[in-house]
Amino acid sequence: MYAIPFLDLPPLRAASGTVRLPGSKSISNRVLLLAGLSEGTTRIHDLLDSDDTRVMIEALRTLGCEVRREGVECVVTGLGGRLHTREASLFLGNAGTAMRPLAAALSLLAAQEGGRFEVSGVARMHERPIGDLVDALSQIGCDIEYLGQEGYPPLRLAGGALRIDAPIRVRGDVSSQFLTALLLALPLASAGREITVEVQGELISKPYVEITLNLLRRFGIEVARDGWQRFVVPADSRYRSPGEIHVEGDASSASYFVALGALAATEAAPVRIEGVGEGSIQGDIRFVEAAEAMGARVRRGPNCLEVSRGAWPLRAIDLDCNHIPDAAMTLAVMALYADGPCTLRNIASWRVKETDRIAAMAAECAKLGAQVEEGADWLRITPPQHWKPAAIHTYDDHRVAMCFSLAAFNPLAGQRVPVRILDPKCVAKTFPDYFETFFAVVQADASDVPVITIDGPTASGKGTLASRVAAALGYHYLDSGALYRSAALAALHAHADLADEDAVAAVAAQLPLRFDPPRILLAGEDITERIRHEEIGLAASRISAYPAVRRALHALQLSFRRAPGLVADGRDMGTVVFPDAALKVFLTAPAATRAERRHKQLISQGFSANIDHLRQDLESRDERDRNRATAPLKPAEDARSLDNSALSIEASVQQVLAWWQARRPF
Numbered sequence: 102m103y104a105i106p107f108l109d110l111p112p113l114r115a116a117s118g119t120v121r122l123p124g125s126k127s128i129s130n131r132v133l134l135l136a137g138l139s140e141g142t143t144r145i146h147d148l149l150d151s152d153d154t155r156v157m158i159e160a161l162r163t164l165g166c167e168v169r170r171e172g173v174e175c176v177v178t179g180l181g182g183r184l185h186t187r188e189a190s191l192f193l194g195n196a197g198t199a200m201r202p203l204a205a206a207l208s209l210l211a212a213q214e215g216g217r218f219e220v221s222g223v224a225r226m227h228e229r230p231i232g233d234l235v236d237a238l239s240q241i242g243c244d245i246e247y248l249g250q251e252g253y254p255p256l257r258l259a260g261g262a263l264r265i266d267a268p269i270r271v272r273g274d275v276s277s278q279f280l281t282a283l284l285l286a287l288p289l290a291s292a293g294r295e296i297t298v299e300v301q302g303e304l305i306s307k308p309y310v311e312i313t314l315n316l317l318r319r320f321g322i323e324v325a326r327d328g329w330q331r332f333v334v335p336a337d338s339r340y341r342s343p344g345e346i347h348v349e350g351d352a353s354s355a356s357y358f359v360a361l362g363a364l365a366a367t368e369a370a371p372v373r374i375e376g377v378g379e380g381s382i383q384g385d386i387r388f389v390e391a392a393e394a395m396g397a398r399v400r401r402g403p404n405c406l407e408v409s410r411g412a413w414p415l416r417a418i419d420l421d422c423n424h425i426p427d428a429a430m431t432l433a434v435m436a437l438y439a440d441g442p443c444t445l446r447n448i449a450s451w452r453v454k455e456t457d458r459i460a461a462m463a464a465e466c467a468k469l470g471a472q473v474e475e476g477a478d479w480l481r482i483t484p485p486q487h488w489k490p491a492a493i494h495t496y497d498d499h500r501v502a503m504c505f506s507l508a509a510f511n512p513l514a515g516q517r518v519p520v521r522i523l524d525p526k527c528v529a530k531t532f533p534d535y536f537e538t539f540f541a542v543v544q545a546d547a548s549d550v551p552v553i554t555i556d557g558p559t560a561s562g563k564g565t566l567a568s569r570v571a572a573a574l575g576y577h578y579l580d581s582g583a584l585y586r587s588a589a590l591a592a593l594h595a596h597a598d599l600a601d602e603d604a605v606a607a608v609a610a611q612l613p614l615r616f617d618p619p620r621i622l623l624a625g626e627d628i629t630e631r632i633r634h635e636e637i638g639l640a641a642s643r644i645s646a647y648p649a650v651r652r653a654l655h656a657l658q659l660s661f662r663r664a665p666g667l668v669a670d671g672r673d674m675g676t677v678v679f680p681d682a683a684l685k686v687f688l689t690a691p692a693a694t695r696a697e698r699r700h701k702q703l704i705s706q707g708f709s710a711n712i713d714h715l716r717q718d719l720e721s722r723d724e725r726d727r728n729r730a731t732a733p734l735k736p737a738e739d740a741r742s743l744d745n746s747a748l749s750i751e752a753s754v755q756q757v758l759a760w761w762q763a764r765r766p767f
């Protein structure tokens with residue numbers, strides 16, 4: 102996962118390949134709660150592992166449920182509808198799918214059995230309304246106190262005495278999660294009486310309520326409904342574990358990949374999405390229809406979708422998005438590629454989500470150059486005439502971050518600008534590996550993928566500097582020296598004569614190398630440590646002087662240039678392999694300093710070493726690297742020199758990042 106301050110996406114051109122979706126957040130947290138309230142044990146398959154499910158699991162554990170991870174499965178032993186702990190303080194992060202139903206369930210249990218619970222979350226959670234749910238629960242005798250601002254968490258659930266003699270009224274026009282919370286929790290209070298809930302106002306986000314009813318049914322509770330106005334929980338309802346349950350892939354998360362297919366995949370090589378399909382119980386699956394209206398070509402399977410581009414540019418739409426509140430955000434970014442203004446209507450609930458999503462989508466689309474208008478419950482986006490490189494603020498909202506990754510496809514609209522996503526790790530809320538998954542199915546023109554090269558003599562600190570710069574930017578890292586070292590080792594294994602250029606080049610051309618950072622495997626064998634031995638370094642230095650060996654390793658080095666970017670270290674990265682690199686650094690330090698560093702490094706790794714020998718080796722290696730005919734060690738004409746003899750590692754990293762930042766358009 103990218104735990105970095107920003108992630109720059111290069112201009113992207115195409116998409117294809119297979120994506121396996123993480124489990125649905127809405128289903129995961131409902132199933133966890135139902136399993137936690139049930140009697141017996143529930144084995145949950147494909148549960149989402151993310152911030153929001155983690156807070157739910159922690160809360161259930163605090164309440165006395167046993168929750169175990171068994172490989173990819175999660176096994177929950179529930180409370181059997183009764184409290185095991187009467188006092189607890191639960192921190193629920195920014196998970197609305199944990200806050201609302203837990204507040205309802207614990208209020209009812211505390212009122213029936215006695216108890217005192219506090220529920221709180223992050224600052225944004227304390228700005229997300231919960232008053233309508235509290236009002237509904239107070240009507241029936243739950244004693245609930247606001248610990249901060251009235252109408253918002255944190256709450257104290259302090260007992261009370263239940264009286265349910267009339268239908269419970271709840272508002273349905275701000276968030277459907279209040280109704281969901283009641284429906285999930287009311288079976289706890291159904292001993293000897295059926296309970297009716299009446300929705301006030303037009304219920305929004307109905308599909309989410311359908312998921313709730315569907316899952317209640319899986320746990321043995323058949324709620325009757327009369328339209329979308331009245332819901333009846335039967336008397337003496339009891340949560341019964343289904344034993345095993347599968348969580349579908351997240352249909353809202355699918356929307357980014359559906360969009361990716363619609364923008365940038367061909368029918369012959371579509372984007373294939375596994376984990377949701379025709380049979381999905383999630384409302385956001387209907388995003389597929391909206392994408393089709395914009396031109397996507399979609400093939401549906403029982404548990405998969407295959408998407409490619411149909412119409413281009415995409416067709417503008419004017420759509421009521423009430424049925425797909427979360428996935429509709431993706432339409433706002435697809436709108437940047439439409440043949441006219443797109444209007445998304447009936448999206449008032451966006452204003453009370455992780456952030457004010459109407460304001461957020463409007464502001465960030467405008468930064469890219471789009472013309473944007475917004476109203477209380479609508480948003481209109483006219484595609485940019487000229488795209489601008491933008492640093493997208495993500496408001497600690499996973500969906501804003503994921504949506505705007507799609508803005509990097511502007512080359513398809515005849516532009517060529519990178520997009521910066523600020524705080525990319527906010528995707529952890531529902532899709533921790535989003536960007537890794539995204540990069541695995543997108544392609545950029547090589548010339549659009551930025552490269553930073555760091556060349557210099559042995560032990561100048563290239564590897565250390567390059568790998569840290571790569572980590573700070575979320576870029577790939579190429580240690581080209583490791584390729585020469587691996588080729589040397591492979592040649593020795595093959596008993597090739599190191600004096601025979603052709604024999605060594607033949608080995609180098611067929612290297613069965615696999616990179617599994619930080620491990621390097623040669624024909625399946627882990628050679629990460631082995632290639633660091635000085636004798637392999639010397640052999641590498643010898644064979645690297647052969648033009649045929651350098652040619653043999655050229656294509657392999659180029660193949661590291663993939664989105665989002667590359668930091669490459671070696672001798673000729675800036676001069677020969679990546680002459681068009683956007684930033685070239687030539688790293689130096691006096692031989693004595695380098696010998697000392699290498700000495701320390703080897704000793705700390707448990708190798709014995711003599712500093713005078715090291716210095717001699719190092720100078721003769723420098724000599725060979727500088728004077729060879731092919732790709733000699735020398736600074737590229739446009740390289741910046743960095744003598745790091747008086748700099749700490751951190752200071753060198755900061756220097757290179759500062760140079761990089763100065764060259765970025767943001």
Ligand SMILES: Nc1ncnc2c1ncn2[C@@H]1O[C@H](COP(=O)(O)OP(=O)(O)O)[C@@H](O)[C@H]1O
Pocket residue numbers: 557558559560561562563564565566698699701702745746748749750753
């Ligand atoms: N700026 C620096 N100051 C002090 N030591 C450094 C610095 N940069 C790197 N080193 C140390 O020098 C040693 C050699 O660095 P390494 O990155 O392996 O060099 P290279 O890849 O150039 O051969 C490592 O032990 C590393 O921690």
Ligand SMILES: Nc1ccn([C@@H]2O[C@H](COP(=O)(O)OP(=O)(O)O)[C@@H](O)[C@H]2O)c(=O)n1
Pocket residue numbers: 558559560561581582583585586638641642643645646670671672673674722726
């Ligand atoms: N781009 C590169 C990288 C390494 N090399 C050679 O490969 C050897 C091993 O590379 P390395 O970067 O691991 O070496 P050291 O800097 O640790 O000596 C060096 O001695 C170089 O001669 C090269 O010729 N060109």
